[in-house]
Amino acid sequence: MTKLTRESLVNRLFNDPKNYPYGFSRSGDFSINESKALSQYGALIAALVDGEISPSTPEDESFLASAFGKQDPKSIAEKAWLKYQKRINRPKMGSIYGSHKASVDIDSESTDEDDDIPIELDDE
Template sequence: MKTFDIRPAPKPFIDRAKFPYGFKKSGDFSISEADLLSRHGKILSELETGSLQAETEDEKHFVAFVSGSVPAENALEKAWQKYVHLARGKKHFYTLHSSASNASEFDDDYSDEEFDVA
């Protein structure tokens, strides 16, 4: 695995709101992606918000990537892109049956009185 010239974070990055059991157990990230996010996520988050200034070339490239100037080029940027998409993107829910879509299939003259349930 390539090492990145990004400052080490004092604590591991954890997003309990979106990934309550951690990145590794979420099923959304590979083991290497989860390790990268845990190790560098706090610094990447601060670089993204601007609360931390980029010092190294890798950090400057990450800031350019986050601003949309350049595409994701390394595994760290691709893992961050995936994290942002999953954590901040819109969740899609699919149902097998929707009463709203099938409301026209029911007869208006149907009643439960026709059946003896006792």
């Protein structure tokens, strides 16, 4: 297994085919600059947050501090990462009808004969 380095992670494009199958730029959630920054620095920030590599530069320290909420995001990459995390971790919307589709039985819907209106047809 190859050892992860900061340079290899910065050169690796970050993508998320599960949540963004057509890419960040085509999702409509991110601006052009945010999608570029997320693609470029996303793999590095993910590795830092997961603890796969240790921070080696002040920029890495800033990534970690903003990702964990210790400071406000300063760079476009930090803002894009927080926006990405907010989007993928948002609660799933439920249905007001529950987990099953509501089925309506047309025959049992109205059995009252008072609702029937007679229609007269002219034979002329």
